[in-house]
Amino acid sequence: MRMRSAAIAVALAAGTLAALTTAPTAQAAEYSSALKIKGVQYDAPGRDSNRCSGGNTAAEFVTIKNYSRTTTVNLKGYVVKDAVGNAYTFRNNHYLQPGDYVQLRGNYGTESDAKNVAYRNNCNFLWNNDRDTIKLIKPGGAYADTHAYTKSANDRDGNGYITYHG
Template sequence: MRTRHALTAAATMASVVSLGLVAGTPAQAAEYSSVLKIKGVQYDAPGRDSNKCSGGNAASEYLTIKNYSRSTTVNLKGYVVKDATGNKFTFTKSHTLQPGDYVKLRGNRGTDSDAKNVVYRQNCNFIWNNDKDTIYLYKPSGARADVHAYTKKANDRDGNGYITYHG
């Protein structure tokens, strides 16, 4: 009898955890229905932080957004990326992601390239905090496509400044 109750409780808890309903466990990306998701973030650029446009390392800080669809091509024009304090970037130009394709949104100035899967923010300031932040991805309609909060201590176990969210 105890075994059955233990298994039932364990199964119930597993269902609750998979739905993200346990207090303290954010149900971040699971609640949004979008083929575009935040794949990962290099929130702490390697080396000493320098946001100088020439010789700085802001371009080494980037956000990877991936199209997880198997059949839908998505144009990023109108999508918005924001952090917890309201710093934001809006994709103002057409940039298409084929199914399974990704783009790296980099800091600094540069030439956007579909072929090289890169878009530059045309801003040399860092957007992501090195200790903790929240990353929001919004659809052109204003609906949330994805969101992830991180802390360096809890989410970057190897300390390399990069966190993966969706494989």
């Protein structure tokens, strides 16, 4: 009886270990992509105004960087989402060379490889000023990177900007 219980315990432990080592997690997925969230200006400088003319939604942005040393990545089909599902999908070819970046901003404009910018074509703010989650999702649906933040824990200097991945 004792041998049988020990064998069951070993089998359960091995199954649990296998599940833990093979189950995908947001943290593991974060490092499976050359594209990562470099930083976020989650609180635009000044008083928030989401007016399309004269507002400051363009001053709120997320920076996505290609951390690969050798591979160019096309952003077409990548999605940026917040915690409640507000999303932006890169619809055009937008190539990031190794070490290159793009800033996804609020307000209206076009994607520009030359200026490293894309606009959400929406004057509403995407990121909450107190806490939110930023998700970068590959065209197939897998996570490329994700970060949750709170103003009190992650923005020590209070300037509304948080850096990830250096």
